[in-house]
Amino acid sequence: MIRGSVVAACVAILSVLPAVGAESPFEDAIPGRVLHFPADHGKHPTFQTEWWYFTGNLQSEGGRPWGFQLTFFRRGYFAKPARHLSAWAVRDVYPAHFALADVQTRTFFHTELLSREGPGLAGSAAEDLDVHVRDWSAQRTGDRVSLKAREGDYALDLTLTPEKPVVLHGRSGYSRKGDSPTQASYYYSFTRMAAEGSITFRGVQRKVNGLAWMDHEFGSSLLLKDQVGWDWFSLQLDDGTELMVFHLRKKDGTFEQPFGTFVPKEGAPVRLSGRQIAISATRQWTSPHTKATYPSEWTIEVPDQNLELRVTPLMHDQELATARSTRIVYWEGAVTATGSRIGRAVHGKGYGELTGYAHSMGGKL
Numbered sequence: 001m002i003r004g005s006v007v008a009a010c011v012a013i014l015s016v017l018p019a020v021g022a023e024s025p026f027e028d029a030i031p032g033r034v035l036h037f038p039a040d041h042g043k044h045p046t047f048q049t050e051w052w053y054f055t056g057n058l059q060s061e062g063g064r065p066w067g068f069q070l071t072f073f074r075r076g077y078f079a080k081p082a083r084h085l086s087a088w089a090v091r092d093v094y095p096a097h098f099a100l101a102d103v104q105t106r107t108f109f110h111t112e113l114l115s116r117e118g119p120g121l122a123g124s125a126a127e128d129l130d131v132h133v134r135d136w137s138a139q140r141t142g143d144r145v146s147l148k149a150r151e152g153d154y155a156l157d158l159t160l161t162p163e164k165p166v167v168l169h170g171r172s173g174y175s176r177k178g179d180s181p182t183q184a185s186y187y188y189s190f191t192r193m194a195a196e197g198s199i200t201f202r203g204v205q206r207k208v209n210g211l212a213w214m215d216h217e218f219g220s221s222l223l224l225k226d227q228v229g230w231d232w233f234s235l236q237l238d239d240g241t242e243l244m245v246f247h248l249r250k251k252d253g254t255f256e257q258p259f260g261t262f263v264p265k266e267g268a269p270v271r272l273s274g275r276q277i278a279i280s281a282t283r284q285w286t287s288p289h290t291k292a293t294y295p296s297e298w299t300i301e302v303p304d305q306n307l308e309l310r311v312t313p314l315m316h317d318q319e320l321a322t323a324r325s326t327r328i329v330y331w332e333g334a335v336t337a338t339g340s341r342i343g344r345a346v347h348g349k350g351y352g353e354l355t356g357y358a359h360s361m362g363g364k365l
Contacts (some may be wrong), residue, residue, distance in 0.1 A: 067334030186217030229356015
């Protein structure tokens with residue numbers, strides 16, 4: 001997926017930064033790259049755009065449901081740093097988003113941090129997953145990933161343990177976006193991670209557990225001029241399978257060809273594209289905050305897997321309107337899925353992201 005909610009924020013910031021030297025060209029994602037781990041969990045500074053995305057559905061005592069999102073993003077300013085630049089020079093900027101959804105009370109909290117790279121500010125390691133923006137962090141130790149974030153009376157402190165191997169999307173991690181061959185990234189996920197730890201919501205700390213999903217993606221292409229946004233879904237079903245689907249939306253309201261990945265309970269992931277996926281919005285919701293209208297219910301079909309799903313938000317109001325500094329508005333929230341696969345009922349949960357409905361994600365300055 002293209003995480004343009006944060007891309008646009010970075011574009012806005014970089015547009016007002018003074019030039020401090022000639023910019024070298026960034027690499028483009030091309031077929032044939034072989035991803036190696038743990039090194040490819042780390043940063044890729046020769047690519048302009050990169051993100052580490054964590055979402056999940058949790059439950060506290062009594063089965064009370066919660067959703068969470070913690071995002072770290074890197075946007076490159078230089079492909080290669082000039083030798084004379086100090087440790088404080090701006091090579092990368094790091095936005096981060098943190099959100100919690102209290103499904104029981106229909107209460108949604110979200111906040112953001114934004115920092116340039118520098119001592120005590122933000123950064124990421126090259127050899128493994130270790131990224132932070134101020135005191136928010138995601139760090140891999142052994143097979144586990146620890147997540148930490150805090151803002152006032154809200155906090156997240158989780159340990160994530162993969163239950164399946166890493167999933168490479170597209171062709172061995174090379175992921176085409178939409179119809180244009182110039183739009184591509186390297187993209188992989190941990191599609192099923194056991195989550196355990198605590199959240200703090202309105203000053204009350206609760207022990208939680210559940211399932212999480214991690215995306216890591218890097219490349220150098222952004223939206224084309226005729227594209228305004230996209231719909232993306234990650235779903236974890238109770239039969240032990242997972243599904244990721246995505247499609248780009250044009251200014252005229254039409255969608256480009258979808259792509260995705262079906263992950264069986266056991267065995268190799270299945271690459272999906274074009275007519276192998278059908279995504280249809282069946283209802284709408286209008287935000288009381290921004291008046292933007294979003295889809296609010298979908299049918300998703302994967303005919304080759306005999307999979308049909310009805311996907312709905314666990315709560316409607318999960319819109320992130322980060323007006324404080326970046327003026328970026330998008331919807332990202334916990335969803336539920338019900339349907340059938342191979343004639344048997346399936347249920348599940350996951351996350352959806354809807355961008356470009358409040359404004360074009362090509363950059364709102």
